[in-house]
Amino acid sequence: GQQVMQIPQYQHVQEGEDFTTYCNSSTTLSNIQWYKQRPGGHPVFLIQLVKSGEVKKQKRLTFQFGEAKKNSSLHITATQTTDVGTYFCAGGDYKLSFGAGTTVTVRA
Amino acid sequence: SAVISQKPSRDICQRGTSLTIQCQVDSQVTMMFWYRQQPGQSLTLIATANQGSEATYESGFVIDKFPISRPNLTFSTLTVSNMSPEDSSIYLCSVNRDGIQYFGAGTRLSVL
Numbered sequence: 256g257q258q259v260m261q262i263p264q265y266q267h268v269q270e271g272e273d274f275t276t277y278c279n280s281s282t283t284l285s286n287i288q289w290y291k292q293r294p295g296g297h298p299v300f301l302i303q304l305v306k307s308g309e310v311k312k313q314k315r316l317t318f319q320f321g322e323a324k325k326n327s328s329l330h331i332t333a334t335q336t337t338d339v340g341t342y343f344c345a346g347g348d349y350k351l352s353f354g355a356g357t358t359v360t361v362r363a
Numbered sequence: 364s365a366v367i368s369q370k371p372s373r374d375i376c377q378r379g380t381s382l383t384i385q386c387q388v389d390s391q392v393t394m395m396f397w398y399r400q401q402p403g404q405s406l407t408l409i410a411t412a413n414q415g416s417e418a419t420y421e422s423g424f425v426i427d428k429f430p431i432s433r434p435n436l437t438f439s440t441l442t443v444s445n446m447s448p449e450d451s452s453i454y455l456c457s458v459n460r461d462g463i464q465y466f467g468a469g470t471r472l473s474v475l
Contacts, residue, residue, distance in 0.1 A: 288464065297455060297466045298406065343405065349394060349459050353406045 258282075259346045261354030268334045269362050276357035278327045278344035285348055287320055287327045292356070293340040301342075336361050365389060365460045369467030376446055376474050383442045384470045386456030391436035396457040397429070400469070406455065412439045446474045 258281045268274050278287065286305045290298040302311055304320035304327060311318045315338075317330040327344055341358045345351040366389035376382050386395060397409040410418040410431055418431040432440045443450050451474045456467040 286462070290464075297453075297469045298464075300463050300465065303462060345406075345464070350396070350408060350411065351406075351464055352408075355405045 259344060259352050259354040261344055261357060263357055264355060266357050266359045267362065268338075268359060270334055270336065272334055273330065273332045274334060274359070275328055275330045276342055276344075278329075278346075278354050280325045280346050283324050284346040285324075286346070287324075288345045288351065289318060289327075289329055290343045290345060290353075291340050292343065296340075298343060331359075334359075334361055336363060365392075365458050365465040367456055367458060367465060367467035369456050369470060371470055372468060373471040374473070376472065378447050378474055380446055381442055381444045382446065382470075382472060383440050384454055384456070386439045386441070386467055388437045388458055392458045392460065393436070394459065395433065395439045396459070396464075397431065397439075397441045398455040398457055398466075400453040400455060402452070409441070409454075443472065446472075448474045450474050 260279045262277050266274050286303055288303045289301040291301055292298045302318050307324050308322045309320040315332045319328045339361050341356040343356045344354045368387040370385050395412045398406045399409050400406050408421050409424045410420040412418045412431045412433040414433045414436050428444055430442045453469045453471050455469045457464055
């Protein structure tokens, strides 16, 4: 099945700084989805990317899908304490394969 | 969107016992999915539950250990059987609607 790798596993960020988490697949993906899981919570859908080279923005979050549809990134600018949590990428159609996640902590 | 109710939200169980987790969706869906999230880990798909047929299990998961019921298009149960401490995890029910995966709040299971 599909394997989705995600790095880094942990990201410690100073409040106000930017960071990026990366996702790579061993195979071409039909789409990629990003989820956020707050501490003690469950994964919540953030966005879906479908087209090659697609870029979508949600306020301070920028999501990108690679030209070959094998990689994706999530870039957060001006990190806030509300950004704390684990960000997962996931690929696949109806059966998602999740990356390991990037757990973000923020230093105020 | 999809509203998924899952219960119990948490439980502490003795080894050797079984726990049944219930999942209710706000409207009919063809497939319901059960995931496991071990402490500090990512989500792993256990099985896909289809109404009217046996669940489809992923590699490493078997029906005897994780029997699943799907009596109708809005409800499913997952049983964790003959539990051991290694089964301590979060178990999540999920549905796919319009290409988006929605999750229940999860069942946090601790096995002593």
